[in-house]
Amino acid sequence: MGVLVFLLRIALCGSEAQKQKYLPSLAKFKTVACWGLTEPDYGSDASALRATATKVEGGWVLEGQKRWIGNSTFADVLIIFARNTTTNQINGFIVKKNAPGLTATKIENKIGLRIVQNGDILLNKVFVPDEERLPSVNSFQDTNKFLAVSRVMVAWQPIGLCMGVYDMCHRYLKERKQFGAPLAAFQINQEKLVRMLGNVQAIVLIGWCLCKLYEAGKMTPGHASMGKSWITLRARETVALGRELLGGNGILSDFLVAKAFGDLEPIYTFEGTYDINALVTGREVTGIASFRPAASTQRSCL
Ligand SMILES: Cc1cc2nc3c(=O)[nH]c(=O)nc-3n(C[C@H](O)[C@H](O)[C@H](O)COP(=O)(O)OP(=O)(O)OC[C@H]3O[C@@H](n4cnc5c(N)ncnc54)[C@H](O)[C@@H]3O)c2cc1C
Secondary structure, three states, X not given: OHHHHHHHHHXXXXXXXXXXXXXXXXXXXXXXXXXXXXXXXEOOOHHHOOOEEEEEOOEEEEXXXXXXXXXOOOOOEEEEEEEEOOOOOEEEEEEEOOOOOEEEEEOOOOOOOOOOOXXXXXXXXXXXXXXXXXXXXXOHHHHHHHHHHXXXXXXXXXXXXXXXXHHHHHHHHHHOEEOOEEHHHOHHHHHHHHHHHHHHHHHHHHHHHHHHHHHOOOOOHHHHHHHHHHHHHHHHHHHHHHHHHOHHHHHOOOOHHHHHHHHHHHHHHOOOOHHHHHXXXXXXXXXXXXXXXXXXXXXXXO
């Protein structure tokens, strides 16, 4: 996922030279990449991020920390978002794996999406040449535009998980017997299975609609956020139902339903939590941003 999001960012906001340099190997998965926005103290409130980029001769010096960055422990290239100390705006930079001053440490003990390593990044006076600054990222609003598109990509992960879980539960209920009958013969189990199926149908349609809106150039950030938040909400219910339908086997990782159950939790939270994405759409439909307590200044959020 990090590689795809990186690819998207270079494609949408890289210079022609950056596109030629990075896109071919990224598209073939020969280059591993990641993107770093979140910081230890600024998750949902990403627009307040503290990492800095200071202009020096021939480039920029980056300083600060990032957290949760997928693939960062072994990525060949990292997109780092930092605050320009001259303009106070957010800019994006491409940092190379072995850049002096860059360290990434694996975050241990995740309960889901364990296939991806997430890392804590430390930027200690990391030099980035001028040609590795992303020319089209000049504010947090620019970053938000890309977040909307990557949210559409993220929204398809739970859709695939739910289809797999439904399929597995459907077979399991017909094969396993209790009280002399297949589990599928009990009304409560059928209701759960049908609720899962309804969710699957609905989230596929929402995902499809989002892609159609995007293709037509009509997708707004509110559409993308509602899609991501609502799909993950329904998906979370679906995998939880699947987990309970398998009884004890539902908590064993040997059965993939438990794995999907674990994986849904981080998906519900990353790329903007369910709540924050709901509020992004809420802002769009009401015209009122509710992220920040009323007394303080309003900023955009992740
Ligand atoms: C597995 C995983 C992979 C990730 N990958 C990346 C990555 O590759 N790159 C990257 O930059 N980031 C990544 N992230 C970070 C992710 O985007 C953040 O975790 C997410 O934005 C939430 O931030 P937080 O964890 O600091 O939670 P917090 O912001 O501390 O939120 C905690 C809780 O408070 C709620 N909350 C916060 N503010 C408000 C508000 N104003 N109104 C209502 N509720 C609110 C949230 O919804 C949440 O329930 C990843 C995270 C995870 C878990």
